[in-house]
Amino acid sequence: MNARLIMTLIKKDLTLFTRNQFYFIITIVGLVMYILMYFVMPKTMDETLKLGIYAPGMPAVENSLVSDHGIEAKTFGTIEELREAVMRNEYPAAIALPEDLLSKLATGQKPVVTIYFSSSAPEEMKGAIKALVNQLAYLVTEQQTPLEMRSEVLGPDLLGMQIPWRDRLIPMLAIMILGLEIMSLASLISTEVEQNTVKALLVTPLKLRHLFTAKAILGIGLSFIQVLLFIIVVGGLSHEPLTMMLVLLLGSILVTGLGFLIASLAHDMMGVTSWGMIATITFFIPAIGGMIPGILSGWAKVLPSYHLTDAISRLSNYGATINDIGSHLLIILGWSIAFAVIGITALRRRYT
Amino acid sequence: MNQDTIVVENLSYHYGKILAVDHISFRVARQEILGFLGPNGAGKSTTVKVLTGQLRLQEGRVTLLGMDIAHDIERVQARMGVCFEQPNLYEQMTALENLELFARLFSMKIFDGYALLKKVGLEGREKDRVANYSKGMKQRLMVARSLVNQAEILFLDEPTSGLDPVSADSIRNLILKERERGATVFLTTHDMWEADKLCDRVAFLNQGKIAAIDTPHTLKQQYGQRSLVVEISHDGQLEERTVTLDKAETPDAVRELFSHEKVVTVHSQEATLEDIFLKVTGQRLTL
Numbered sequence: 001m002n003a004r005l006i007m008t009l010i011k012k013d014l015t016l017f018t019r020n021q022f023y024f025i026i027t028i029v030g031l032v033m034y035i036l037m038y039f040v041m042p043k044t045m046d047e048t049l050k051l052g053i054y055a056p057g058m059p060a061v062e063n064s065l066v067s068d069h070g071i072e073a074k075t076f077g078t079i080e081e082l083r084e085a086v087m088r089n090e091y092p093a094a095i096a097l098p099e100d101l102l103s104k105l106a107t108g109q110k111p112v113v114t115i116y117f118s119s120s121a122p123e124e125m126k127g128a129i130k131a132l133v134n135q136l137a138y139l140v141t142e143q144q145t146p147l148e149m150r151s152e153v154l155g156p157d158l159l160g161m162q163i164p165w166r167d168r169l170i171p172m173l174a175i176m177i178l179g180l181e182i183m184s185l186a187s188l189i190s191t192e193v194e195q196n197t198v199k200a201l202l203v204t205p206l207k208l209r210h211l212f213t214a215k216a217i218l219g220i221g222l223s224f225i226q227v228l229l230f231i232i233v234v235g236g237l238s239h240e241p242l243t244m245m246l247v248l249l250l251g252s253i254l255v256t257g258l259g260f261l262i263a264s265l266a267h268d269m270m271g272v273t274s275w276g277m278i279a280t281i282t283f284f285i286p287a288i289g290g291m292i293p294g295i296l297s298g299w300a301k302v303l304p305s306y307h308l309t310d311a312i313s314r315l316s317n318y319g320a321t322i323n324d325i326g327s328h329l330l331i332i333l334g335w336s337i338a339f340a341v342i343g344i345t346a347l348r349r350r351y352t
Numbered sequence: 353m354n355q356d357t358i359v360v361e362n363l364s365y366h367y368g369k370i371l372a373v374d375h376i377s378f379r380v381a382r383q384e385i386l387g388f389l390g391p392n393g394a395g396k397s398t399t400v401k402v403l404t405g406q407l408r409l410q411e412g413r414v415t416l417l418g419m420d421i422a423h424d425i426e427r428v429q430a431r432m433g434v435c436f437e438q439p440n441l442y443e444q445m446t447a448l449e450n451l452e453l454f455a456r457l458f459s460m461k462i463f464d465g466y467a468l469l470k471k472v473g474l475e476g477r478e479k480d481r482v483a484n485y486s487k488g489m490k491q492r493l494m495v496a497r498s499l500v501n502q503a504e505i506l507f508l509d510e511p512t513s514g515l516d517p518v519s520a521d522s523i524r525n526l527i528l529k530e531r532e533r534g535a536t537v538f539l540t541t542h543d544m545w546e547a548d549k550l551c552d553r554v555a556f557l558n559q560g561k562i563a564a565i566d567t568p569h570t571l572k573q574q575y576g577q578r579s580l581v582v583e584i585s586h587d588g589q590l591e592e593r594t595v596t597l598d599k600a601e602t603p604d605a606v607r608e609l610f611s612h613e614k615v616v617t618v619h620s621q622e623a624t625l626e627d628i629f630l631k632v633t634g635q636r637l638t639l
Contacts, residue, residue, distance in 0.1 A: 012453050196438060
């Protein structure tokens with residue numbers, strides 16, 4: 001492998017990258033925006049309690065809660081709607097009063113009240129909600145009433161591990177930085193084919209292997225430097241820095257592989273944009289879901305970016321070690337190799 | 353030693369079931385300019401692509417600079433320059449950057465991009481981005497790019513296409529200078545006049561086969577007819593008479609015209625390569 005030829009190509013591609021206003025601007029502006037987004041998000045949590053209520057035939061309950069300072073309550077028509085709101089993390093907690101509350105109380109039985117917590121609800125909320133339920137029961141019956149309380153966590157149980165919003169954004173923003181590079185790299189490759197410059201390159205001592213190596217190094221390098229810079233600025237390297245760097249490197253390899261794949265599918269810039277948008281949006285799904293634990297369906301775990309998001313999230317927010325995310329690393333590596341091999345094979349067929 | 357620089361033996365190339373090049377053979381000597389002529393779809397581009405390593409050799413044998421391209425294409429490519437018909441330049445880079453990129457790819461230790469750009473008439477525009485160049489300027493830059501490595505073989509595909517007459521002439525002079533420097537030139541063109549003036553030999557390619565290959569002069573001798581076009585004044589009207597030359601009865605016919613008619617103008621007329629191509633292949637070169 002001729003390092004000098006590869007360096008010549010990388011230098012050329014860097015020049016073209018910086019002169020492609022669209023990709024250069026979205027890269028630089030994007031990076032600055034992501035860092036800004038992180039810092040403008042609240043460092044501490046809002047103290048106002050958002051509470052969902054299911055209280056069939058008990059309008060007094062909502063009215064009393066609305067007037068209560070520090071509580072933002074909303075009544076739901078069905079238990080399913082209530083559960084979905086908690087699942088979507090719109091409400092960290094919700095109370096479902098049984099329809100037979102009053103009749104059971106009247107006959108001296110213990111009604112069962114279900115309390116739903118989202119996976120991100122803080123531990124201290126549990127006690128507060130229980131006290132609130134007792135208060136509600138008193139409000140309805142105007143006497144001390146015996147209640148059986150059952151709690152259910154919707155989504156992964158993260159009680160007591162409350163994480164500020166801006167830190168939850170870290171995996172998503174990192175994924176977005178990486179995701180944009182899919183289109184940048186695909187564009188650099190596709191333009192080479194579209195403008196036939198590749199023909200001019202391949203009648204020199206340069207060979208396809210040099211071309212692909214140069215593109216891969218540039219793709220991995222550009223994405224890795226950007227995402228690493230972001231992680232450093234937001235303090236994501238404070239825990240397990242080497243493991244985090246390894247994850248980011250694998251993420252960069254993954255998006256480079258995807259870039260090759262998109263370039264092999266697209267025949268022009270429109271193709272790059274179309275395929276690139278599909279790939280990028282799909283790539284972002286686990287990242288968005290990762291911000292809100294519990295909302296991702298099982299199928300999302302099939303996506304390679306799920307493993308990347310989860311690895312970054314666990315490392316930056318939950319103190320995970322390399323042993324905890326080892327399987328993710330292997331899966332990301334596997335996907336990266338698969339994408340790169342398919343993409344390069346398809347491009348090779350087109351070039352020769 | 354005047355060893356043949358390009359030796360092609362029984363070259364064939366298929367695109368699936370379509371036979372694009374059909375067992376062609378020819379040789380090009382060092383410092384020779386060979387014009388490769390033929391209508392669209394005749395197999396010119398495919399031949400050039402195989403010779404330059406853009407397409408893999410399927411059948412036959414091609415030796416360039418004494419090296420078999422089936423095994424040594426990378427070494428051969430280091431010593432050839434290719435000018436493509438369609439501009440394929442890095443438009444967001446300057447002309448100088450384009451040339452310097454290729455000079456580095458060819459590992460040129462000494463390279464003066466300014467001098468090369470001056471040769472093709474692009475002095476003063478060296479640092480302009482190619483995207484801002486006109487079609488003719490891009491074409492001149494394409495020619496310059498094919499010269500960065502002081503190639504021993506130049507493959508030039510329509511190098512003067514889209515150029516104004518003055519620029520086209522300067523490129524033709526440049527090609528002749530490259531030949532003087534020692535380069536062998538494989539020129540693909542539709543321009544019969546250019547082929548006639550520039551090429552030592554021309555090859556007529558038709559339906560994948562070489563229909564004729566020789567010097568323009570010999571081809572004209574062999575297939576063409578020289579004639580005199582005489583304009584005479586007859587009852588106040590101008591008439592045109594053609595007298596075929598190189599025939600036994602030619603002197604009498606000329607004498608007859610001059611003694612009995614009022615001759616206004618006389619022009620000698622030579623067959624063009626276009627006429628010869630039509631005669632040899634039964635097809636017009638420019639469709």
